[in-house]
Amino acid sequence: MNCMLWVPNWDGVIPQPAIYKPRPRWTGKQLISMVIPKEVSLFNGTDSGENAPLKDEGLLIQAGQLMYGLLTKKNIGAAAGGIVHISYNELGPEGAMAFLNGVQQVVTYWLLNNGHSIGIGDTIPDAATIAKVQVHIDEEKAEVARLTAMATANELEALPGMNVRATFENKVSMALNQARDKAGTTTQKSLKDSNNAVTMASSGSKGSSINISQMTALVGQQIVEGKRIPFGFKYRTLPHFTKDDYSPEAR
Known part of the structure; x- marks a missing residue:
């Protein structure tokens, strides 16, 4: 209620709570x-084109009421078809300014009281997930070992427009x-x-799904100039490796 x-321009009337049990919320x-x-009504589906209200995916605003979905950078940012764009078209520059000022005040006060930060706990998966990740890593490392053995035995066929070394890489x-x-x-x-990291990535404020996977699972193969x-x-990336070492760890 403090928010x-x-x-x-709040008229002092508290709306009906959306949750009644076990207590009004x-x-x-x-x-x-x-x-x-x-005056704002907006519908945006998910990336797959479907709407999933139970998962809070997509967005539906009816007559100014947010029915489901998240206000992301796509919906509230400087993009055509967003809330700011619709507010400007329907109410003019003053209406768009009033919306931006209102959102800024409410969000700032919420952050002042609740805060938002990412801790190490947001990047630590459970034991079962770690085991699955290790299985994926072992499978692909075995594939790299198979490719290395084929290249060493001169059994690797070159792809069109590439030599054997480029094909291997x-x-x-x-x-x-x-x-x-x-x-x-x-x-x-x-x-x-x-999860705070997921919240930041899904809202579009900072980070992405790749950043989350790199923090929680593995950084992965680094690519420089393709x-x-x-x-x-x-014949090696660092003096800590043996010469002509093409393993995932050495490259």
């Missing part, structure tokens, strides 16, 4: 709806990138929606 005092959607103009990079992607998908499924790390020393 309501920061809603510009108001949601953040109700609070943010108090600053959305009544291309296939190894693809295998290691798959390890990163699979591990990232596994960890993201295990993280809760209340290639794996080149040999900076004589």
Whole structure:
């Protein structure tokens, strides 16, 4: 209720709570709806084109009421078809300014009282997820070992437009990138929606799904100018490795 005092031009009437049991509770959607103009109605589906209200995916605003979804950078940023754009078209510059000021005041007060930060606990997956990630890594490392054995035995066929060495590097990079992607998908499924890192990435404020997977699972193969790390020393990336070492760890 303290946040309501920061809603510009609030008439003092408290809306009906969205939750009645076990006790009356108001949601953040109700609070943010108090600053959305009544003239705004908006629907945005998910990336797959489907709407999933139970998972809070997509966005639906009806007559200024946020029914489900998250206010992300796509919906509230400087993009065509967003809330700011619609507010400007329906109410003019003063209406768009009033919406931005209202959102800023409410969000600032909420952050002042609740705060938002990322701790080490947001990046530590459970034991079962760690085991699955290790399986993905071992599978792709075995694939790299198989490619290395084929290249050593002169059994690796060159891809069109590439020699054998370029083909080997291309296939190894693809295998290691798959390890990163699979591990990232596994960890993201295990993280809760209340995870602060997930919240930042889904809202579009900072970070992405790749950043989350790199923090929680593995950094993955690093690519420089479209290639794996080149040999900076004589036949090796660092003096800690043996010469002509093409393993994932050495490159």
